Amino acid sequence: MQLKRKPVGATLAAATCSLLGSLPAVAQEAKAWSVDSSLLYYGEDNGRVKDLSLMASIRRALDEDRSLSATLTVDSLTGATPNGAVPAGVPQTFTGPSGGGSYTVAPGAQPLDTTFLDTRVALAANWQQALGTAMRWNVGLSASHEYDYLHLGLNARLERDFNQRNTTVFLGAAYGQDEIKPVGGVPVGLSPMAGEIDDGTDRGRAGDDTKDVADILIGVTQVLTRRSLLEVAYSYGQSDGYLTDPYKILSVVDPVSGAPVASTEDGIDFQYLYEHRPDSRTKQSLFAEWRYAFDRDSLALNVRLMDDDWGVQSQTAEARYRWNINERSYLEPHLRWYSQGAADFYRTVLFEGDPLPAFATADYRLGDLDAYTIGAKYGRRTAHGEFSVRLEYYQQSATESPGAAVGALAGFDLTPDLKAVIVQFGYKFDF
Amino acid sequence: MSCTRQMSPCAGSRSSRSLAAVMLAAGIACAAALAGCAGVEPWERDLHARADMKADAHDAAIDDHIYFSKEASSGGRSFAGGGCGCN
Numbered sequence: 001m002q003l004k005r006k007p008v009g010a011t012l013a014a015a016t017c018s019l020l021g022s023l024p025a026v027a028q029e030a031k032a033w034s035v036d037s038s039l040l041y042y043g044e045d046n047g048r049v050k051d052l053s054l055m056a057s058i059r060r061a062l063d064e065d066r067s068l069s070a071t072l073t074v075d076s077l078t079g080a081t082p083n084g085a086v087p088a089g090v091p092q093t094f095t096g097p098s099g100g101g102s103y104t105v106a107p108g109a110q111p112l113d114t115t116f117l118d119t120r121v122a123l124a125a126n127w128q129q130a131l132g133t134a135m136r137w138n139v140g141l142s143a144s145h146e147y148d149y150l151h152l153g154l155n156a157r158l159e160r161d162f163n164q165r166n167t168t169v170f171l172g173a174a175y176g177q178d179e180i181k182p183v184g185g186v187p188v189g190l191s192p193m194a195g196e197i198d199d200g201t202d203r204g205r206a207g208d209d210t211k212d213v214a215d216i217l218i219g220v221t222q223v224l225t226r227r228s229l230l231e232v233a234y235s236y237g238q239s240d241g242y243l244t245d246p247y248k249i250l251s252v253v254d255p256v257s258g259a260p261v262a263s264t265e266d267g268i269d270f271q272y273l274y275e276h277r278p279d280s281r282t283k284q285s286l287f288a289e290w291r292y293a294f295d296r297d298s299l300a301l302n303v304r305l306m307d308d309d310w311g312v313q314s315q316t317a318e319a320r321y322r323w324n325i326n327e328r329s330y331l332e333p334h335l336r337w338y339s340q341g342a343a344d345f346y347r348t349v350l351f352e353g354d355p356l357p358a359f360a361t362a363d364y365r366l367g368d369l370d371a372y373t374i375g376a377k378y379g380r381r382t383a384h385g386e387f388s389v390r391l392e393y394y395q396q397s398a399t400e401s402p403g404a405a406v407g408a409l410a411g412f413d414l415t416p417d418l419k420a421v422i423v424q425f426g427y428k429f430d431f
Numbered sequence: 432m433s434c435t436r437q438m439s440p441c442a443g444s445r446s447s448r449s450l451a452a453v454m455l456a457a458g459i460a461c462a463a464a465l466a467g468c469a470g471v472e473p474w475e476r477d478l479h480a481r482a483d484m485k486a487d488a489h490d491a492a493i494d495d496h497i498y499f500s501k502e503a504s505s506g507g508r509s510f511a512g513g514g515c516g517c518n
Contacts, residue, residue, distance in 0.1 A: 036489045038489060038493065040493055042497060053493070053496075055489070055492070055493065057489060071492075073496075118516075120515065122515075144515060146515075146516050148516060149515070149516030151515070155510060163470050164470050164472070164473060165473065165476075166470045166471055172509075172510065174510040178516075180516065215506065215510040217506075217509065217510060223470075223471045223476065223479060224471075225471060226471055226475045226476070226478060227478055229479060229484065231508075233507065233508060235506050235507065235510070237506065237510075283504075283505075283506075285504070285506060285507045286507075287507035287508050289486070289508070291484055293478035293479065293481060293483075293484055298481070298483045298484055300486070302508070304504070304507040304508075306504040306506075306507065308503075310503075312503045312504070314502070314503065314504040316504065316507070322483040324483065330483070338498070338502060338504075340502060340503050340504060343503070365501060365502060365503055366503050369502070371501075371502065377490075390490070394497075394501075396501065396502075418501070422497065424490075424493065426489070426490075428489075
């Protein structure tokens with residue numbers, strides 16, 4: 001459908017060029033192409049995750065009403081990530097995801113999966129077009145690939161201006177279909193981790209799995225005064241399918257001593273169960289952002305409230321102050337605060353002798369946690385484009401589930417703080 | 432000015448415990464704030480046209496990806512999405 005409109009656009013563009021024929025050609029072509037690129041380093045402390053990410057977006061404005069954009073992202077992830085087990089007074093050996101390797105964690109140390117390594121390539125394309133003078137729509141495609149994960153998605157958004165363009169209402173929808181292909185297959189939820197096996201058996205694993213994610217978004221942007229603007233958005237998301245992390249486990253410990261319980265499986269010392277999450281999740285969130293323009297600077301404040309049917313509730317607040325130092329450079333300090341409550345089935349450990357729950361995870365990302373980010377971005381415009389550098393510090397403090405720190409576990413830090421540095425270099429230009 | 436004052440219920444509601452009630456109250460308060468705002472004439476919107484009065488979509492996408500990987504929440508401003516095996 002869109003392709004049929006192209007000749008009309010070309011005709012209009014030609015007509016516009018004829019009308020504006022007396023203007024310098026440079027002025028007409030100056031903003032046809034826009035490029036926004038960045039190189040990001042994200043590094044956690046204590047040998048945990050490090051990500052080097054390159055992201056480049058290119059946008060082609062075909063005319064005033066239509067544009068096409070594409071974004072390529074390449075992530076290179078290395079480091080170690082918590083596997084969900086708790087520290088113990090003795091060395092613990094875990095089987096690698098493939099079943100053909102293992103790693104050992106020292107007494108008292110947080111168990112980290114050192115086999116974590118990934119490269120992610122993501123592509124997105126988006127078409128935006130005006131529909132008359134007061135409406136716009138855009139439609140996009142997204143795809144990303146990791147060696148154990150594939151995502152394909154579609155999204156669309158419609159915007160309509162009212163009230164002399166002081167009010168803009170928007171409505172969006174997105175649908176994604178993901179395929180999860182863990183090394184060694186998807187483990188059966190709450191099944192025991194087996195020892196290292198080289199015989200090629202499937203060890204009770206179920207091959208690959210899938211999940212579907214659908215989102216809708218509805219919101220309004222309102223010009224409040226000559227200087228201020230408010231955006232409010234409500235979103236609703238539904239995920240169905242395999243929502244468990246196939247690499248995360250839980251420790252089974254003695255309810256009095258807190259010591260790990262001996263395994264009945266061959267080739268592994270202690271009992272660890274693969275985590276298991278429900279196969280559907282419904283999320284909703286309310287987002288509000290207020291922006292205020294001073295004569296020179298500007299301020300943006302936003303809040304987000306989120307809850308889901310897993311029992312997670314979260315609150316996020318962010319502030320950015322844009323200090324326009326002069327016409328060419330700016331400094332933008334940034335603060336972010338985040339707090340979430342644990343999912344109903346989050347538990348730091350499982351106790352021997354307790355009935356097995358229907359669902360359980362020890363993934364700290366579904367536990368009680370607070371986080372903050374502090375940083376700043378500096379940007380400088382040149383004759384050719386704009387350079388920027390962003391430096392931020394992120395810290396997360398999690399809390400174990402109530403009653404988890406029994407016996408010897410009380411002497412360990414079951415949820416060590418996560419500290420990360422974010423460094424981003426950016427360059428954007430039009431041509 | 433009156434619009435700025437009416438906006439405060441949106442920003443002040445985050446500490447409440449019942450999230451559903453908070454969302455409803457915030458939605459009503461924001462709707463009331465929006466409804467109470469008189470139009471700003473097109474020639475008065477020069478400050479809104481400044482680039483720093485819009486969110487940086489590139490940085491927002493990067494931040495969404497980082498926080499999606501490390502926290503249980505995602506989206507809000509845009510789609511909650513996914514497209515990553517990191518969570």
